[in-house]
Amino acid sequence: xxxxxxxxxxxxxxxxxxxxxxxxxxxxxxxxxxxxxxxxxxxxxxxxxxxxxxxxxxxxxxxxxxxxxxxxxxxxxxxxxxxxxxxxxxxxxxxxxxxxxxxxxxxxxxxxxxxxxxxxxxxxxxxxxxxxxxxxxxxxxxxxxxxxxxxxxxxxxxxxxxxxxxxxxxxxxxxxxxxxxxxxxxxxxxxxxxxxxxxxxxxxxxxxxxxxxxxxxxxxxxxxxxxxxxxxxxxxxxxxxxxxxxxxxxxxxxxxxxxxxxxxxxxxxxxxxxxxxxxxxxxxxxxxxxxxxxxxxxxxxxxxxxxxxxxxxxxxxxxxxxxxxxxxxxxxxxxxxxxxxxxxxxxxxxxxxxxxxxxxxxxxxxxxxxxxxxxxxxxxxxxxxxxxxxxxxxxxxxxxxxxxxxxxxxxxxxxxxxxxxxxxxxxxxxxxxxxxxxxxxxxxxxxxxxxxxxxxxxxxxxxxxxxxxxxxxxxxxxxxxxxxxxxx
Numbered sequence: 170x171x172x173x174x175x176x177x178x179x180x181x182x183x184x185x186x187x188x189x190x191x192x193x194x195x196x197x198x199x200x201x202x203x204x205x206x207x208x209x210x211x212x213x214x215x216x217x218x219x220x221x222x223x224x225x226x227x228x229x230x231x232x233x234x235x236x237x238x239x240x241x242x243x244x245x246x247x248x249x250x251x252x253x254x255x256x257x258x259x260x261x262x263x264x265x266x267x268x269x270x271x272x273x274x275x276x277x278x279x280x281x282x283x284x285x286x287x288x289x290x291x292x293x294x295x296x297x298x299x300x301x302x303x304x305x306x307x308x309x310x311x312x313x314x315x316x317x318x319x320x321x322x323x324x325x326x327x328x329x330x331x332x333x334x335x336x337x338x339x340x341x342x343x344x345x346x347x348x349x350x351x352x353x354x355x356x357x358x359x360x361x362x363x364x365x366x367x368x369x370x371x372x373x374x375x376x377x378x379x380x381x382x383x384x385x386x387x388x389x390x391x392x393x394x395x396x397x398x399x400x401x402x403x404x405x406x407x408x409x410x411x412x413x414x415x416x417x418x419x420x421x422x423x424x425x426x427x428x429x430x431x432x433x434x435x436x437x438x439x440x441x442x443x444x445x446x447x448x449x450x451x452x453x454x455x456x457x458x459x460x461x462x463x464x465x466x467x468x469x470x471x472x473x474x475x476x477x478x479x480x481x482x483x484x485x486x487x488x489x490x491x492x493x494x495x496x497x498x499x500x501x502x503x504x505x506x507x508x509x510x511x512x513x514x515x516x517x518x519x520x521x522x523x524x525x526x527x528x529x530x531x532x533x534x535x536x537x538x539x540x541x542x543x544x545x546x547x548x549x550x551x552x553x554x555x556x557x558x559x560x561x562x563x564x565x566x567x568x569x570x571x572x573x574x575x576x577x578x579x580x581x582x583x584x585x586x587x588x589x590x591x592x593x594x595x596x597x598x599x600x601x602x603x604x605x606x607x608x609x610x611x612x613x614x615x616x617x618x619x620x621x622x623x624x625x626x627x628x629x630x631x632x633x634x635x636x637x638x639x640x641x642x643x644x645x646x647x648x649x650x651x652x653x654x655x656x657x
Contacts, residue, residue: 170225170513172390173466175398175421176322180515186389186419191222192230194380194418196393196401197279199236199372200260201245204267205441206456206471207394207427207434213457214424214465214516215392216273216552221512224504224550232383233276234376235261238283238369243358253359257281267444271453272554280379282370288378289370290363292412293350297365301411302350305341309351309365314344316407322421323399330399348404350374373404377417380405386413395423396433425468427460434471442471451476454553455483461518461551482526486548488603489529490555492610493541501542508547518551569595572628573602573609575653580604582646587631591654594627628657 170183185191195215198208215233222229236242237257246253261281268275293309296302301315313319313327320326330346349371354360360367380388386409393402402421409417426433434441447456459479463469505528511520525547532540548555572591579587592602595611597620603610635651638644 171515172420172422173515174419175402175423176418178324181420183420185227186387189226190228190230191390192384192388193219193232193390193392194376194384194388195231195233195276196376196391196397197233197235198260198264199239199241200257200264201239201241203260204264204444205434206444206447206460207441209267209271209444209456210427210460210465210469211392211394211424212268212273213271213460213552217461217512217518218390218392218422218516219274220550220552221516230384231274231276232278232280232380234379235264235279235281236372236375237261237281238359238375239372247357254283257283263445267448270448271444271457272552274552278383280383282375282379285375285378285382286361286370288382289351289374290361292374292378292381292408294364295412296350296408299411301408303343304365306353307341308349308353308368308371310342310347311350311404311408311411312343313346313348313407316411318410319346319407320403322403322406325399348373348400350408373401374408376401377405377409377412381409381413386415386417388418390420390422391418392422392424395425398423424465425463428468428470431470447476451480452483454555455480457551457553458483458522462522464519465516485526485529486544488610488612489532489544490541491612493532493538493544500545502546502549503542504546504550505543508550512550521547521551569598569600569611571653572657573611575650576602577609578646578650578653584646587635587650590627590631594624594631597621597624597627625657628654 171180172183173179174181193215195211198204212233215231219229219231235257238253242253242256246256249256261279293302296311297304297309302309302311304310320330323330327344327346331344351363351365351370351374352368354367354369358369360369380391391402391405398421406417428434429442444456455476456479459476460469462475462479505524507524508521511517511524525544528540528544528547531537532544545555572595576588576591579585579591595602599613599619601612603612632651632654635647639647639651
């Protein structure tokens with residue numbers, strides 16, 4: 170398996186630190202607001218990667234944190250005049266609601282930053298003792314110039330980072346890039362006691378403490394959006410490796426950003442589409458399909474048109490399952506070699522999806538029932554839920570087979586005006602028709618409004634029209650059509 174490692178800026182062959190075991194940490198949400206589709210892109214990518222490792226036979230230890238103490242959370246709590254813990258729990262609950270709907274596998278642990286203060290204090294004490302950190306009135310800071318390989322993740326030198334960095338102004342800091350490990354107590358803010366004074370942790374130290382607690386001082390994979398490369402992940406590396414004298418992470422994997430109107434989806438700019446809102450309009454599998462159609466490392470522009478395109482494609486997948494279920498062979502979980510190879514090559518989900526759609530179209534041409542197992546297994550591997558309750562389902566409850574036969578006869582004889590009228594009539598009963606090379610498949614849509622009066626009106630008018638034509642000349646196929654539709 171090959172993965173693009175941000176540390177080397179190259180695809181590297183994946184070799185786990187422990188045989189048959191993969192330890193993964195994903196930077197989770199800062200819970201000052203609800204999850205949006207940009208968050209989901211990261212978590213869906215991580216979910217597919219985890220599922221694929223498990224498919225390959227690895228034991229996966231997967232950790233995803235919640236940052237529940239942060240400047241923005243404190244500010245939100247002040248604005249709403251409620252406890253900061255209530256803000257965090259509100260959006261943690263919403264994350265789990267969305268995540269479960271999206272069929273994202275639960276992590277082995279979801280550490281909250283506020284529950285790992287002691288581990289952070291111990292880590293900061295190590296850095297102070299080793300001379301990598303220093304104290305000011307505003308807190309404890311990490312001295313970046315002491316860490317000689319600072320910038321190895323973002324591939325920038327300290328002077329370049331200084332030129333483009335957005336950093337807090339603090340006259341006591343030795344270097345504007347020095348980052349807070351601990352923020353001194355401020356009135357009306359949450360705080361904890363530490364040997365170096367009351368206060369609360371900085372953002373970066375939280376992830377180092379939580380990841381190393383569960384996964385060890387060196388672990389396999391760290392995941393996050395590319396916007397976390399600098400400063401968050403750069404600072405994690407610096408403080409962790411300075412404290413332990415060991416490599417922190419072997420592979421850093423970063424997904425490209427989901428864009429809205431050309432800009433990053435972000436809570437800070439209010440430029441986002443909430444996951445909960447999307448799930449009111451679209452099935453979870455449609456959203457997953459939309460997100461996996463682009464390679465995880467590529468920037469991806471969100472548009473409703475792209476979501477609608479994914480909706481149409483998902484309907485085609487459902488049609489395949491409905492039709493293939495009519496006579497499927499004994500099911501086997503088997504994923505085609507081309508799809509496995511695509512995922513082995515830096516998790517190439519667009520190629521994998523392309524192969525799935527090729528198999529679906531092959532089925533409609535050949536009716537090869539062995540394709541059912543291949544398509545189902547491939548979609549399950551990518552994390553699609555494939556629920557049994559389908560909004561679109563095969564039915565014969567209205568006894569419409571004779572209308573379908575009549576329409577087929579009309580099409581064979583190029584009487585497209587008659588076939589179109591039958592299709593329109595069936596639409597009023599809530600049916601949708603799909604013409605394949607060999608036959609017509611018909612489905613009933615639960616959400617479609619039924620109008621039996623309009624259905625009857627069209628069919629009655631069609632009967633009269635055919636009767637009038639038969640008075641002029643007796644076309645055998647017209648007599649056959651009339652015989653088939655007279656009961657309606």
